[in-house]
Amino acid sequence: MSTKPPPGTVRWLNPDEERAWRAFLRVVVAVQAGTARDLAAVGLSEPDYEVLSTLSERPGHTSTLGEQADKMGWSRSRLSRHATRMEARGLLRRAPDPTDGRGCFLELTPQGLDALEQAAPAHVESVRRHFIDRLAPEDLIAIEQIDRRLGEPRAGDDRPPKRHPSA
Template identity: 50%
Template sequence: MDAPRWLDAREDRAWRGYRRMRRLLDLELARELTQATGLSEPDYDVLSEVSETPQGRLRLSELADQMRWSRSRLSHHLTRMQQRGLVTREECETDGRGSIVALTPAGRQAIDSAAPGHVAAVRRHLIDLLTPAEVDALGAFTHRVVDHLAGSDRRHSPQREPEV
């Protein structure tokens, strides 16, 4: 086995700073979102993904893939959102095994009301603290890491779950 390549002081500072920033940023954004709207981060993620489709409808399997959730986890979360009147589930007309997640009018209103405040919080706690060059660098390195991990995920992913 090869000897580990330990992080040097510069790399360790960057890594620990990233980890702490991510935890604190996620906590603050979640706290503000819940206080202002009553939505959890997962609620917001589901509503925003579905709302960005032309008809406010998305296959459950596509939504699970986009969110990087198992279909089972998403299905349980959608059940709670259905009970609150934010989404519905419909049979897929072209595939009897598939389901479509659709926004209800209340779900559309919830995301439309939540988005401006959430974006303002993202600006206040991250974007507005960066220079334009830092925003470009953030976009470049995050997409490079995501592309790397998405490729790794495809190589190591288990069998797909059946459609819920």
């Protein structure tokens, strides 16, 4: 782990770092493109699926907009705009939050739950085909370790520590 360079100094990537960075970008693009294509075949986008699946994990399939945004790592405004589109399609509904005049509850509708239940088997198979089944168990462990390391705050970071599902 390196420290921040003096102002005006650029720490260019060496060839190994450059290859690793480009490999990471290719992996992210390839996996996301594959899973997005497979979800589109069942009528959902990746953001749709993420909203539906995380809401399905909540008691009563309901969450405040703020809690849901935090859980997903999205801004409130991004989630609000996406929820508006999903509400128009009948996948979720909003209800006022009596404790927060500016907030609302997001609730999974029966239609949204049905869409999730229909899409989940195809999505899991897609994740396996494009990611899990291509890696060895030790690769999966390494990815989790990298995620934890990258989620840790560093000196000078202006972001809160990343929450981990296993924490």
